[in-house]
Amino acid sequence: MPSAAPPSLTATGTAPTTTGNAPTAVTAAERVYRHVKQAVLVDRRYEGGTLLTEGELADAVGVSRTPVREALLRLETEGLLKLYPKKGALVLPVSAQEIADVIETRLLVEEFTVRRAVPAPPGLLERLAALVEEQRRHAASGDLPALMAADRGFHAEIVRSAGNQILSRLYDQLRDRQLRMGVALLHAHPERVERTLAEHTEILDALRAGDAETAAAAVRAHVGRVEALVRKAGR
Numbered sequence: 001m002p003s004a005a006p007p008s009l010t011a012t013g014t015a016p017t018t019t020g021n022a023p024t025a026v027t028a029a030e031r032v033y034r035h036v037k038q039a040v041l042v043d044r045r046y047e048g049g050t051l052l053t054e055g056e057l058a059d060a061v062g063v064s065r066t067p068v069r070e071a072l073l074r075l076e077t078e079g080l081l082k083l084y085p086k087k088g089a090l091v092l093p094v095s096a097q098e099i100a101d102v103i104e105t106r107l108l109v110e111e112f113t114v115r116r117a118v119p120a121p122p123g124l125l126e127r128l129a130a131l132v133e134e135q136r137r138h139a140a141s142g143d144l145p146a147l148m149a150a151d152r153g154f155h156a157e158i159v160r161s162a163g164n165q166i167l168s169r170l171y172d173q174l175r176d177r178q179l180r181m182g183v184a185l186l187h188a189h190p191e192r193v194e195r196t197l198a199e200h201t202e203i204l205d206a207l208r209a210g211d212a213e214t215a216a217a218a219v220r221a222h223v224g225r226v227e228a229l230v231r232k233a234g235r
Contacts, residue, residue, distance in 0.1 A: 028063040032071035035061050040080055040091055041180045042145040044187070048093025052081070052128055078176065094181060102177050102228040108172050110155060110219050113162040114203070118212040124161050128154060128204050132197065139193045147193065148182040156202055158207075182226075199225070 039045040081089040138147035197221040206215035
């Protein structure tokens with residue numbers, strides 16, 4: 001999904017945007033940060049192993065090098081890049097250890113929270129059904145990044161339903177890594193889209209039936225299949 005052209009800067013070095021009816025300002029560093037994250041996580045224009053230079057990014061976004069340095073430092077703390085003084089920033093590939101860590105954390109959190117979701121309140125079931133339909137629409141249009149966002153939203157709704165704020169925050173910290181792995185997986189295995197929809201439907205049906213054990217088993221099988229394919233794609 002192509003990223004939008006950067007908006008023009010104001011005299012203060014910020015880009016005007018709007019949130020609802022209230023105008024806000026996005027700093028130049030924030031624009032660089034969003035540009036790089038979009039290119040790494042969603043568009044896959046900056047693959048693992050790509051060396052990014054401050055000059056190239058400054059030209060791409062239309063800013064000076066100072067905000068580029070600020071954005072790169074922020075991205076390094078998030079584990080997406082590794083900075084090399086006077087050379088640039090290396091986009092870190094997804095390692096086998098990172099895959100194992102993310103999958104293990106997902107299983108621990110999602111199995112526990114799907115059990116806690118039973119009996120599921122009607123509002124949760126409605127939101128999950130809507131997210132499955134949203135995934136179907138994105139699958140039909142071929143919008144894989146939007147499909148992955150709705151996919152993650154499906155699981156995040158179940159996690160939030162447990163009412164454990166610490167677990168919710170922990171799960172949210174996996175968002176970028178899940179998105180990056182998921183988009184790469186669907187590009188490598190497009191047939192996985194229909195299977196994912198079927199597996200989400202199985203989880204939803206088990207929640208509707210009030211069957212905690214079947215729901216947990218469906219989550220375990222779903223995440224296990226994802227793990228196997230992500231590992232295969234990373235070889």
